[in-house]
Amino acid sequence: MYNIREIGKDLYYIGCSDRRLSLFESAYPVPDGMSYNSYLLNDEKTVLFDTVDKSCSEQFFENLDAALNGKSLDYIVVHHMEPDHCALLQDVISIYPEAKIVCTQKTVNMIKQFFDFDIDTRSMVVKEGDILNTGSHELVFYMAPMVHWPEVMVTYDKTGKILFSADAFGSFGAINGNLFDDEVNWERDYLDEVRRYYTNIVGKYGLQVQMLLKKAAGLDIEMICPLHGLIIKNNIGLFVEKYDKWSSYTPEEKGVLIAYTSVYGGTENALNILAGMLADRGVKNIKMYDLSYTHYSKVLAECFKYSNLVLGTTTYNGGIFESMQNFIHVLVSHNLQNRKISLVENGSWAPVCGGQIKSLLEGLKGTEFIEPGFCIKSTLKSNQLDELENVVNTIVKSLEL
Numbered sequence: 332m333y334n335i336r337e338i339g340k341d342l343y344y345i346g347c348s349d350r351r352l353s354l355f356e357s358a359y360p361v362p363d364g365m366s367y368n369s370y371l372l373n374d375e376k377t378v379l380f381d382t383v384d385k386s387c388s389e390q391f392f393e394n395l396d397a398a399l400n401g402k403s404l405d406y407i408v409v410h411h412m413e414p415d416h417c418a419l420l421q422d423v424i425s426i427y428p429e430a431k432i433v434c435t436q437k438t439v440n441m442i443k444q445f446f447d448f449d450i451d452t453r454s455m456v457v458k459e460g461d462i463l464n465t466g467s468h469e470l471v472f473y474m475a476p477m478v479h480w481p482e483v484m485v486t487y488d489k490t491g492k493i494l495f496s497a498d499a500f501g502s503f504g505a506i507n508g509n510l511f512d513d514e515v516n517w518e519r520d521y522l523d524e525v526r527r528y529y530t531n532i533v534g535k536y537g538l539q540v541q542m543l544l545k546k547a548a549g550l551d552i553e554m555i556c557p558l559h560g561l562i563i564k565n566n567i568g569l570f571v572e573k574y575d576k577w578s579s580y581t582p583e584e585k586g587v588l589i590a591y592t593s594v595y596g597g598t599e600n601a602l603n604i605l606a607g608m609l610a611d612r613g614v615k616n617i618k619m620y621d622l623s624y625t626h627y628s629k630v631l632a633e634c635f636k637y638s639n640l641v642l643g644t645t646t647y648n649g650g651i652f653e654s655m656q657n658f659i660h661v662l663v664s665h666n667l668q669n670r671k672i673s674l675v676e677n678g679s680w681a682p683v684c685g686g687q688i689k690s691l692l693e694g695l696k697g698t699e700f701i702e703p704g705f706c707i708k709s710t711l712k713s714n715q716l717d718e719l720e721n722v723v724n725t726i727v728k729s730l731e732l
């Protein structure tokens with residue numbers, strides 16, 4: 332049975348959700364599921380905005396057929412050729428062979444990489460500012476390269492004042508009946524997964540997101556239709572504010588994110604004591620995660636949120652303990668900037684990991700190491716408490732509370 336929702340004049344939500352997926356992109360846990368949003372504009376001309384992931388093809392085709400309501404499909408706008416949105420492109424073309432594919436030249440090339448159907452005779456290549464008139468709607472295309480792939484563009488429906496934003500303004504999480512942000516407590520219940528999605532999927536491309544924000548600022552937007560997650564109406568201002576912070580690598584809050592690994596508990600014990608000392612000095616925002624237990628995507632999102640990081644780990648095989656080594660790679664590959672970082676190293680016979688972490692992170696723009704670092708040999712000793720208090724005092728000072 333089809334499951335479509337009318338979300339505006341001539342506009343239907345025809346996407347679907349997957350609640351069985353364990354890892355989105357084979358990388359990110361999605362305990363609340365994942366939505367794949369697709370939209371159908373049924374104007375004088377009909378326009379399909381993207382398709383969905385293969386996992387929900389049956390529902391999608393029932394939805395598309397119902398939303399077309401007997402009409403044929405005139406255009407398919409491909410905002411982004413990643414298969415979570417366009418896995419079904421060839422199947423759509425086989426049912427609606429007359430449909431034109433509206434996309435960038437880069438997308439044409441990518442479609443050829445993924446599919447074998449004849450794209451050249453079907454493509455309608457658009458550039459920045461090009462317009463498609465569908466009858467009563469005027470669609471304007473804007474390029475958004477690297478948000479999240481190089482071929483990405485977004486569409487602004489001038490008539491409906493709607494931005495079809497591709498991956499931008501998306502989120503992890505399935506659609507559970509409520510389709511709009513004004514039907515839920517978005518900031519309380521959704522913002523954390525929005526942040527985890529942004530930081531992990533497009534966190535590296537802050538500069539390009541800033542460029543998209545500048546373009547969006549010139550548009551009168553009443554509704555944002557992303558390719559994942561809720562449709563945004565009420566929280567556009569707050570969402571843009573968060574995107575501006577994340578994409579400029581500006582901390583949202585003063586606070587301390589403590590990420591650690593601990594083989595036998597010595598490092599964890601020292602960091603629990605350090606966290607308590609921070610709290611005793613009035614620090615309210617303290618989060619602690621064991622990187623060998625909590626998925627890196629959650630901790631990365633917290634690193635984008637808070638001003639200070641404390642990284643604690645063990646020297647292992649003369650290097651950095653594996654799960655911390657991986658996490659350092661995640662921080663570097665996602666281009667985290669402008670953070671104040673404190674290092675706590677452990678090593679039972681030759682603690683060297685602190686210096687190694689420092690050399691990996693010092694290339695990140697705006698990184699400030701809060702000195703001194705702290706070194707444990709196996710376990711924290713009572714004669715080190717004064718030294719630890721000194722470390723805590725420098726962290727508190729750097730917070731400028």
Ligand code: FEO
Nearest residue numbers: 413415479498558
């Ligand atoms: Fe949701 Fe970049 O694909």
